[in-house]
Amino acid sequence: MLFDRQGRCLKTNRTGIYIMGHSATEMGGKTLNEIFKAEFSSVIQPAVEKVLSGERSYFDAVQTVPGQPAIVWNAVLNPYYDQDGNISGFVGIFSDITARASAEEALRDSEEKYRILFESASDAIFVIDAEGPYAGSIVSANNAAARMHGYELEELQRMRIADLDTPEFSRQAVERIGQILSGNHLSFEVEHIRRNGSSFPVEVTAGPITIKGHRYILAFDRDITDRKHALEALSMS
Numbered sequence: 001m002l003f004d005r006q007g008r009c010l011k012t013n014r015t016g017i018y019i020m021g022h023s024a025t026e027m028g029g030k031t032l033n034e035i036f037k038a039e040f041s042s043v044i045q046p047a048v049e050k051v052l053s054g055e056r057s058y059f060d061a062v063q064t065v066p067g068q069p070a071i072v073w074n075a076v077l078n079p080y081y082d083q084d085g086n087i088s089g090f091v092g093i094f095s096d097i098t099a100r101a102s103a104e105e106a107l108r109d110s111e112e113k114y115r116i117l118f119e120s121a122s123d124a125i126f127v128i129d130a131e132g133p134y135a136g137s138i139v140s141a142n143n144a145a146a147r148m149h150g151y152e153l154e155e156l157q158r159m160r161i162a163d164l165d166t167p168e169f170s171r172q173a174v175e176r177i178g179q180i181l182s183g184n185h186l187s188f189e190v191e192h193i194r195r196n197g198s199s200f201p202v203e204v205t206a207g208p209i210t211i212k213g214h215r216y217i218l219a220f221d222r223d224i225t226d227r228k229h230a231l232e233a234l235s236m237s
Contacts, residue, residue: 033045037062050077072100074158138156169190187204204219206219
């Protein structure tokens with residue numbers, strides 16, 4: 001969707017008209033605060049201010065359409081420039097993350113002791129969507145995963161697990177997900193890429209889990225750089 005500097009919708013594609021539950025005429029002039037539930041104005045307004053200053057911004061919000069289930073959207077806002085290079089508004093790209101949000105809620109509802117183990121583990125832990133259109137998306141990750149890869153947790157949870165693989169191993173991600181969905185628990189080595197572009201070896205142990213009838217992958221990642229260096233030193237001695 002294209003918005004002007006006042007946050008009013010100027011145009012949208014057909015998908016936007018359909019999923020927002022309004023006609024093209026109704027969408028014209030609507031603001032983000034009118035599209036989403038009122039309680040999300042506290043996250044929407046800062047995101048709009050940020051994009052109008054020239055930075056990409058994000059927010060998650062819930063939208064309700066009469067007669068339909070509530071939808072959780074992830075919004076990415078990018079500045080829109082006129083021919084003179086001035087910011088004349090912004091473009092909003094919206095993704096339906098309802099399934100991901102449901103999984104995160106289920107994780108929050110889990111027993112506190114498991115949450116403590118999840119957050120305090122020294123190994124990186126990922127919960128990865130394993131079926132449907134978001135297969136391969138990172139649903140949740142712990143602090144160790146963020147530190148290991150140089151990302152903020154919020155950034156990791158907007159990525160796919162293949163985004164962390166080097167190109168060689170990324171091509172194998174779909175096959176690995178298929179093997180795990182067949183009931184296999186896998187242990188394998190891959191090369192991951194940090195946010196700064198450097199790569200490092202990772203030992204992965206992964207298996208299937210089911211949360212509220214939906215299948216996910218629980219993966220434990222360990223940085224084995226030191227182990228590799230030790231083995232190289234031994235081979236040279």
